[in-house]
Amino acid sequence: MRIRLDIAYDGSHFRGWAKQPGLRTVQGTLEDALTRVLGGDPRLVVAGRTDAGVHASGQVAHLDLDESQRERLEARRGGASAVETLARRLTGVTGAYSDVAVLRTSLAPEGFDARFSAVWRRYSYRLADATAGYDPLERLRTTTVRPALDEKAMDAAARSLLGLHDFAAYCKPREEATTIRTLLEFDWRRDAEGVLIANVRADAFCHSMVRALVGACVAVGEGRLDVDDVALIRDGLERVPEVKVLAARGLTLAEVGYPADELLAVRAEQTRARRDAE
Secondary structure (H helix, E strand, O other): OEEEEEEEEOHHHOOOOOOOOOOOOHHHHHHHHHHHHHOOOOOEEEOOOOOOOOEEEEEEEEEEOOHHHHHHHOOOOOHHHHHHOHHHHHHHHHOOOOOEEEEEEEEOOOOOOOOOOOOEEEEEEEEEOOOOOOOHHHHHHOEEOOOOOOHHHHHHHHHOOOEEEEOHHHOOOOOOOOOEEEEEEEEEEEOOOOOEEEEEEEOOOOOOHHHHHHHHHHHHHHOOOOOOHHHHHHHHOOOOOOOOOOOHHHEEEEEEEOOOHHHHHHHHHHHHHHHHHO
16 A cells, blocks of 8 residues: 655754654654554655755655555554545644644555656745845744845846756756756745745756755845856856855745656656666
8 A cells, every 4th residue: 555645844953854863854753653653664755855954835755554554554444534544643643733744645546656756846935135024933934135136137037047957057966966957937026025935846956956046046136146147157067156055944845746647657667767877
């Protein structure tokens, strides 16, 4: 039995998603809770491994149950209802005011893989400048900069980066990992309180890519870079000191996109083959 979990968390006090000995992580916290509910040694496979301090409102993971765990899950009630109530049982373990929550649990469709079936990921980034001002109630999920930023120039710079490109200039390098990505959406707007909100969607992201892209746009908003410079930097394929990687606190994984159910297995197979080739 494979179960899909839809997850949200405040990343402020986590050392990222991935389980690490001696450190508090989202994966470790959830797997500990699953062990208490289901027993055994549960292992979550996640759509996107977020870094330390990064939040999520739309994270997705899957979990495969062995026979013993399935029997324990269905001990109270059987079938789909047992799967759907798992989220509530996990909340009973993590606590009503926990900084991580499993929002929904559902029986995964045939061929579903939280990581390899995904076709895109969407992030948002919250940025308060002098126009918006500082709101202490939003401090854990908003990065603050001192100057007033030109949001129109930032939006134009963001849109100039769209498409299939090598984003090595906007990634922290990892050995033998590709930096070629398809940036599907990248734009900026101000919300009702004047906070700048970046919307970033791509087929996948390399390490620190979103925060570096945001940093480039902030440099444009401050007037340190021109709109055209961000694409020139991208095409130069090397990191430059003008582009700062902004703080994790402003970043949230908002949504993960998947194809129709009948295409899930094909998509997962294609993604695995591409990763192996890379």
